[in-house]
Amino acid sequence: MLPLAMLIFASCGQPEKSPKQNTENIIDKPDLKLTSDRMTPEVLWAFGRVSDPQVSPDGKTIVYGVSYYSIEQNKGNRDLYTVDTDGKNQKRITRTAKSEYNAIWRPDGKKIGFLTSESGSVQMWEMNPDGTGRRQITNIDGGITGFKYSPDQKKIVYTKEVPVNNKFKKIYEGLPKASGRLIDDLMYRHWDTWTDSWSHVFIADYDGTKVWNDKDILEGEEWDAPMKPWGGMEQINWSPDSKKLAYTSKKMKGKQYSLSTNSENYIYDLETGKTVNFTKGIMGFDIAPVYSPDGKYIAWESMERDGYESDKNRLFVMNTETGEKTYATKDFDQNVGSLQWSADSKSIYFTSDVKGTFQIYQYTMNDGKIRKITEGLHDYRTVTPAGDKLIATKQTMALPTELFAVDPATGKAQQITFTNKDLLAKIEMGKTEGRWMKTKDGKDMLTWIIYPPHFDPGKKYPTLLYCKGGPQGPLSQSFHYRWNYQMMVANDYIVVAPNRRGVSGFGQAWQEEISGDYYGKSMQDYLTAIDEMAKEPYVDEDHLGAIGASAGGYAVYYLAGIHNGRFKAFIAHDGIFNEEAQYLETEEMWFENWDKGGAFWEFDNKTAMESYKHSPHKLVQNWDTPILIIHGEKDYRVVYTQGMTAFNAAVLLDVPAEFLYFPDENHWVLQPQNAILWQRTFFDWLDRWLK
Numbered sequence: 001m002l003p004l005a006m007l008i009f010a011s012c013g014q015p016e017k018s019p020k021q022n023t024e025n026i027i028d029k030p031d032l033k034l035t036s037d038r039m040t041p042e043v044l045w046a047f048g049r050v051s052d053p054q055v056s057p058d059g060k061t062i063v064y065g066v067s068y069y070s071i072e073q074n075k076g077n078r079d080l081y082t083v084d085t086d087g088k089n090q091k092r093i094t095r096t097a098k099s100e101y102n103a104i105w106r107p108d109g110k111k112i113g114f115l116t117s118e119s120g121s122v123q124m125w126e127m128n129p130d131g132t133g134r135r136q137i138t139n140i141d142g143g144i145t146g147f148k149y150s151p152d153q154k155k156i157v158y159t160k161e162v163p164v165n166n167k168f169k170k171i172y173e174g175l176p177k178a179s180g181r182l183i184d185d186l187m188y189r190h191w192d193t194w195t196d197s198w199s200h201v202f203i204a205d206y207d208g209t210k211v212w213n214d215k216d217i218l219e220g221e222e223w224d225a226p227m228k229p230w231g232g233m234e235q236i237n238w239s240p241d242s243k244k245l246a247y248t249s250k251k252m253k254g255k256q257y258s259l260s261t262n263s264e265n266y267i268y269d270l271e272t273g274k275t276v277n278f279t280k281g282i283m284g285f286d287i288a289p290v291y292s293p294d295g296k297y298i299a300w301e302s303m304e305r306d307g308y309e310s311d312k313n314r315l316f317v318m319n320t321e322t323g324e325k326t327y328a329t330k331d332f333d334q335n336v337g338s339l340q341w342s343a344d345s346k347s348i349y350f351t352s353d354v355k356g357t358f359q360i361y362q363y364t365m366n367d368g369k370i371r372k373i374t375e376g377l378h379d380y381r382t383v384t385p386a387g388d389k390l391i392a393t394k395q396t397m398a399l400p401t402e403l404f405a406v407d408p409a410t411g412k413a414q415q416i417t418f419t420n421k422d423l424l425a426k427i428e429m430g431k432t433e434g435r436w437m438k439t440k441d442g443k444d445m446l447t448w449i450i451y452p453p454h455f456d457p458g459k460k461y462p463t464l465l466y467c468k469g470g471p472q473g474p475l476s477q478s479f480h481y482r483w484n485y486q487m488m489v490a491n492d493y494i495v496v497a498p499n500r501r502g503v504s505g506f507g508q509a510w511q512e513e514i515s516g517d518y519y520g521k522s523m524q525d526y527l528t529a530i531d532e533m534a535k536e537p538y539v540d541e542d543h544l545g546a547i548g549a550s551a552g553g554y555a556v557y558y559l560a561g562i563h564n565g566r567f568k569a570f571i572a573h574d575g576i577f578n579e580e581a582q583y584l585e586t587e588e589m590w591f592e593n594w595d596k597g598g599a600f601w602e603f604d605n606k607t608a609m610e611s612y613k614h615s616p617h618k619l620v621q622n623w624d625t626p627i628l629i630i631h632g633e634k635d636y637r638v639v640y641t642q643g644m645t646a647f648n649a650a651v652l653l654d655v656p657a658e659f660l661y662f663p664d665e666n667h668w669v670l671q672p673q674n675a676i677l678w679q680r681t682f683f684d685w686l687d688r689w690l691k
Contacts, residue, residue, distance in 0.1 A: 025097045027070045027077040037428040038453060039490035041679035044481060045069050045672050048419040050393065050401045051078075052101070057109040059387035060085055061129065063093075064403060065101060066419055074673045080114065082129060085386045085405055087416035093131030100125075102146055102233065107153045111208075113137070115144070124158065124211075138211050145199065146226075146233040149206070150242040155270075156206045157236055157245060159226065161197040162216070185254035190587055191229045192634045192666035199224040201236060201247055203270065217245070217268050217275070225249035227263055227287070237290045243270055246289035246298060258589040262306045265289040265298075278318060284311050292345040296320055297365075299328075299339050299348055307590040308515075310472035312508050313337060315350065315363060328363055332370050333507045336361075338382045349373075349383050349390060349408075353474040353505035356434065356446055360392060360406060374411040377432065379477040380404075391416075395479045397450065398429035398486055428453035430489035432477075437498075437532050440524040446506070447529045448475070448497040452489040460540040462690040464488060465530045465567075466497040467548030467555035471514050471522070471595070475503050482669055482678065483549065491683050493545075493690075496533050500525035502551075516597040516607040518551070519558060519614035526555060530566065542568070543690040547682075549573035550638060550667065554616060557646060560627060561619025569689035571682060573630040574638050574667050577646040579615035585639045620649045626656035628685040630678065632665035658685065 030046040046069075053064040062083050069076040078099040083090040094100050096118065103114040111126045118125070119136055121143035127134045138144060140160065147158040166172070168182045181194070188195050198221075204214035218225055225247050226235035235248035250263035265279045265286045279286040284303030291298055298318045303311035313335040315328040329336055334352045341348055348363045358379035362371045373390075374380060378399075383392045383406070390406040394413070403417040433449045452461060466483070468475045475497060479486075488495050499506060501522040502514030514522050526546075534541040546567050548556045553575015560570050576582050580600045583592050593599070597607030627650055631643030643659065650657035660681050662674055669675045 025073060026095060027068050027073065027075070027097075028095075029068055030070075032423070034426050037426060039427055039429075039484070039487050041487070041676040042071065043423065043427060044484055044487055044679070045071060045675065046423060047400045047481075049481075050403060050417060050419050052103070053382070053384065053391055053393060053403055054104050055085070055384050055386040055391055056105045056129075057107060059385075059389075062386070062391055062403065062416075063103050063105065063112055063129075064417070065103065067099075069672045071672045071676065074671055076672070080112070080131070081417075083403070083416055085389055085391060085416070087405070087414065090417070091130065093127070093129070104148065107149055107151055113147065113149065115147070117143070124156070135209070137206075137209070140214075146236075148233055148236065148238065150238050151240055152242040153208075154206060155242065156204055156211055157238065158202050158204065158211075159199055159233070159236070160202055162200045163197050164195065165222070186258040186589070187254060187587055189636045191637050193229065193636075198222060199226060199228060199231075201225050201245070201268075203245065218249075221251070222253055223249055223251045223257075231287070234288050237288075239291050240293055240295040244268065245270065246291065248287045248289065258587060259593070260306055261285050261303065261309050261590050263287060265300055278323070279316075282316075284308060285313075286316075288339065290339055290341065291320075292341045293343055294345040296345065299341065301336060301339065308594050309588075309591055310470075310504070310511065315339065315348065317348075317365075326368075328368065329370065335504060340384055342385050349385060351380050351383055351392075353476055355505055356448060356474070356476050356499055356503075357505070358474070358476055360390065360411070362408065373408055374406065374413070377434075377477060380406075396477045397432050397448075397479060399424070400479045429486050431455065432485075435532075437528055439521070439528050441521065445525055445528070446499045447532075448485075448495075448499070449533065450485045450489050450495040450497070452492045452494065455538075457538045459538060461492060461494045461538055462543035462545065462686070463494040463496060463530070463533060463539045464686070465526060465544065465546040466495055467526060467546060467552035467559075468497070468500070468503065469548065469550035469552040471502040471518060471551035471554075472504060472511055474505050475499050476505065482675060487679065491687070493686065494533070494539060496529050498525055498529035500529070515595050516611060518554060518595070518611070523555065523558060523562070526559065527563075527566070534566075545569040545571070545686055545690050547571040548575070550575065553577075553638075556627075557616035558614070558619065560625060561616060561622040563625070567625055569686055570625055570627040571630070571685060572627065572643070572646065574632065574635055575629075575642065575646070576616070576638055577642045578617040579612050581645075582638065582642065585641070587636055617645070617649070620646075620653065623650060623653055623655050626685075626689050628658050628660065628681070630660040630662075630681075632662040632667065632669065634664065634666040637667050656689075 049067040051065050053062045065078045067076050067078040080094045080100050081092050098116045098118045100114045100116045113126050124138040124147050144158045144160050200218045202214045204211040237246050245268045263285050264277050267276045283306040286302045289298050289300040302314045302316045305311050315336045317326045336350045338351045360373040360380050360383050378396045380392045392404050393401050394404045395401045404413040406413045430453050431451045435447050437445050439445050485495050504511045544567050553572035556570050556572040596611040598605045600612040602608050629643045629647045631640040633640045647659040669678045
């Protein structure tokens with residue numbers, strides 16, 4: 001057992017009363033004085049962000065979080081709320097200067113467990129369902145990152161960061177201030193973090209006041225569970241009898257880890273200490289194993305092909321007695337996510353993206369049939385059974401996430417939280433419309449058109465082509481806090497957002513047409529969308545812009561070299577400019593190898609050679625249109641030198657250009673003041689060249 005992970009004290013339980021809370025720097029709902037009914041950056045950052053609803057064991061109450069942000073303090077804070085599943089009795093149960101998260105109900109429903117850093121490091125705490133009686137449960141050196149109760153309430157599983165063993169330790173002796181990193185293998189950093197620790201899974205005894213006798217079930221193993229950077233406690237789940245633990249891990253490291261997506265699901269037996277890999281032979285991502293309430297089955301999300309992170313996300317079910325595996329969604333040409341068993345173990349509910357939306361579906365065990373429960377222009381992103389209801393998070397392009405109760409028989413939904421009701425009542429949102437267009441090669445493509453508030457078809461509007469990132473994944477009804485369509489149309493721009501080749505929700509074949517072909521069909525799809533809309537009398541065809549981030553930034557750079565005067569302004573955020581450099585600068589090599597077809601030195605590889613031949617930087621001599629470039633230094637996925645070199649090239653070519661550089665942001669912009677600077681710069685640039 002690692003010494004840093006075992007410092008748990010029997011005396012860490014606190015008195016059964018709420019300690020006095022530090023109310024300094026508490027962040028509450030902002031009180032904005034609006035001067036118009038238009039969205040502004042300040043309004044966007046004033047919305048409360050609802051997340052992580054958890055239904056009580058009796059199915060009657062939900063605990064969930066709401067985050068608010070302070071522009072002045074340049075940070076956010078998350079507090080907890082409860083509401084009955086019928087929408088009644090909403091209560092705020094925390095009000096502190098430290099965020100509470102990972103809130104879950106204890107199996108007996110008498111306590112809510114949660115994480116907070118109130119004691120100086122992130123620890124597990126508990127409180128009564130009304131927010132009283134806060135008690136610290138763990139006191140683990142270095143803190144923890146997540147936890148779950150066992151169903152019998154006798155143990156908890158928690159996750160903790162364990163330091164990477166430094167094989168070069170002797171070289172560093174006597175050099176405590178040395179900052180150099182000695183590296184001898186790949187995946188030494190990931191997205192925005194250096195690989196200095198592993199996430200490990202621990203099991204500890206629990207008696208309602210403290211935990212002890214902890215065990216690292218990955219002791220001595222040099223890999224992560226749950227998987228980084230996105231994995232959380234959904235990848236770790238108890239069996240109903242509390243005797244086994246299922247978890248996800250990719251037990252590889254270095255170069256092998258960087259090249260493969262072959263994660264596995266494991267079962268750890270608490271009595272024997274043995275671990276079994278039950279997804280061996282399935283070569284893609286296998287994640288989030290969850291037991292049925294009767295313990296007879298395990299369901300999980302599975303991809304088929306190693307190295308392809310955007311393969312179809314399938315539903316698999318295994319009989320725990322026989323080991324027989326069933327590919328449950330074999331005839332379902334869509335992805336699955338947010339798997340949840342019904343209480344009687346007869347159904348699995350899940351969400352899936354379809355035609356630019358996310359809907360709720362039901363898979364029934366006895367006949368293997370899949371039923372679509374909901375319809376409409378919205379995104380349901382999570383779903384949880386609660387008695388005769390389903391509790392779901394829902395958002396649209398004009399509605400930040402709220403909780404809804406859905407009738408599983410009819411799909412009818414009742415909104416049960418109204419976090420942003422008052423603010424939304426003061427803001428006029430633009431209309432979203434879907435248009436089907438014929439692509440250059442004769443296929444049908446759905447394009448979202450978002451119109452300005454108070455749209456007047458008798459006027460002409462500057463228009464923006466939105467180039468989606470990914471390049472795979474959905475272009476759905478999400479309410480984004482940076483690339484927000486309503487923010488754009490509030491500034492009197494029409495937005496054109498095509499579901500071009502590579503977008504999910506239109507069948508796997510449509511999504512796969514972009515791999516090895518960033519420069520071909522998808523670019524023609526973009527041009528089709530903007531050319532079709534330019535025919536409309538209310539679109540100002542002389543004032544068109546193109547904007548995008550990541551793979552969308554690639555598209556902007558590429559379009560800048562081929563657009564033949566269509567556009568009058570470009571904006572690229574964290575975009576790929578030089579494909580050859582990108583191949584060796586990034587960390588997830590499985591992505592580069594699949595989407596580009598291979599390395600740029602594989603001269604007999606036609607797909608790879610075409611990919612690098614069409615790198616945007618090889619068209620830079622054609623640039624003649626003003627371009628704004630944005631990049632963050634902590635972006636390790638697409639490193640900031642991609643943006644820097646694009647900007648330098650534009651200046652050397654006498655193309656009007658600006659470079660917005662964030663030394664403390666990653667692939668996103670997460671700090672409030674930086675985000676508002678981003679928005680102001682974004683619209684200052686567009687207004688200068690398109691109005």
